[in-house]
Amino acid sequence: NDLVRLDTLDALKRPLEDYLGRTFRSQTITIIRYSREGPPVTLQAYIPDTALSRLFAAEYHRIGYMLDPFCIMAFGPDEFTAHQLREIAPDRFETSEYHAHYYARTGLIDELGATLRLGADAALHLSLGRTRGNGRFRANEVKYFRQVSPIVLNRLRAVTHPPRRMPELHSAPDLIDRYQTIFGNGANALSRREAEIAALIVQGHSSRAAGLCLGISDQTVKVHRRNIYKKLRISSQNELFSLLVESMKGD
Missing domain, CATH: 3.30.450.80 (Transcription factor LuxR-like, autoinducer-binding domain)
Known part of the structure; x- marks a missing residue:
């Protein structure tokens, strides 16, 4: 060829x-x-x-x-x-x-x-x-x-390889880190597990699928999801996605 x-x-x-x-x-x-x-x-x-x-x-x-x-x-x-x-x-x-x-x-x-x-x-x-x-x-x-x-x-x-000269890459936190730092380190900050679940939800995973990914029950995922929404003062996946977009506007 x-x-x-x-x-x-x-x-x-x-x-x-x-x-x-x-x-x-x-x-x-x-x-x-x-x-x-x-x-x-x-x-x-x-x-x-x-x-x-x-x-x-x-x-x-x-x-x-x-x-x-x-x-x-x-x-x-x-x-x-x-x-x-x-x-x-x-x-x-x-x-x-x-x-x-x-x-x-x-x-x-x-x-x-x-x-x-x-x-x-x-x-x-x-x-x-x-x-x-x-x-x-x-x-x-x-x-x-x-x-x-x-x-x-x-x-x-x-x-x-070796790669040609690339544009400088600025550090970009991954999806889980984004959600864990949206509200800083205060009382409303998400735990690592909550951030993992937020990332899976916004990707399009159901509670059952998220549970399988993390090795926990779908009921546990639902409890975490309620806590996430309460901490972030939101009520839908749409708002969860919007928070991600807003967090990136200064990048």
């Missing part, structure tokens, strides 16, 4: 877009470098739709990545992962505030994503998206993506 012989990211970009777009009939192609220490860096973004491109540029690196199931998966136990979005999305993803405020606005109806760990604190992510009117990815396409994506990501690792 000609892609294997190309030895710089710039040389790879156009052939990679042509190959992936033709093979998977995807309307968007993005390659992102995630970091535990701060917001992600976009290495490549093929997003022909102007409105979608602007939304991605304005919102994903500010807040979207912290709620993206693929970003969360990138720092899980597996060095390499490849999934269709619905395989890893929280059980109430489509009714979550993240979905309403960001994902639904992208116009994407399906997504294939693969991640490859770069040491302990970074990962490469390849995403292929389908927009409304183009149908979801078929089973044979998902299967082929799982076969070809490790080849693509390993090639990208080869041409970006």
Whole structure:
């Protein structure tokens, strides 16, 4: 394959877009470098739709990545992962505030994503998206993506490591830390467990799913949820999401 012989990211970009777009009939192609220490860096973004491109540029690196199931998966136990979005999305993803405020606005109806760990604190992510009117990815396409994506990501690792000079990354607390520090250290500050549950709720997990993630009962999750809402003086997931957005305005 000609892609294997190309030895710089710039040389790879156009052939990679042509190959992936033709093979998977995807309307968007993005390659992102995630970091535990701060917001992600976009290495490549093929997003022909102007409105979608602007939304991605304005919102994903500010807040979207912290709620993206693929970003969360990138720092899980597996060095390499490849999934269709619905395989890893929280059980109430489509009714979550993240979905309403960001994902639904992208116009994407399906997504294939693969991640490859770069040491302990970074990962490469390849995403292929389908927009409304183009149908979801078929089973044979998902299967082929799982076969070809490790080849693509390993090639990208080869041409970006050592990484080219990246824009300076400013420290960005993760989602749990955000919720734990929203009200500082006073009486209304969330405990670590409450912050973990707040993060799962805003991602779109039900009480049952959050309980399974944390190894506690759904009733315990509900008790924590009531305490969270009381401390933060809110009554809905919408307000929980809004607090997250407000906390980031000064970043």
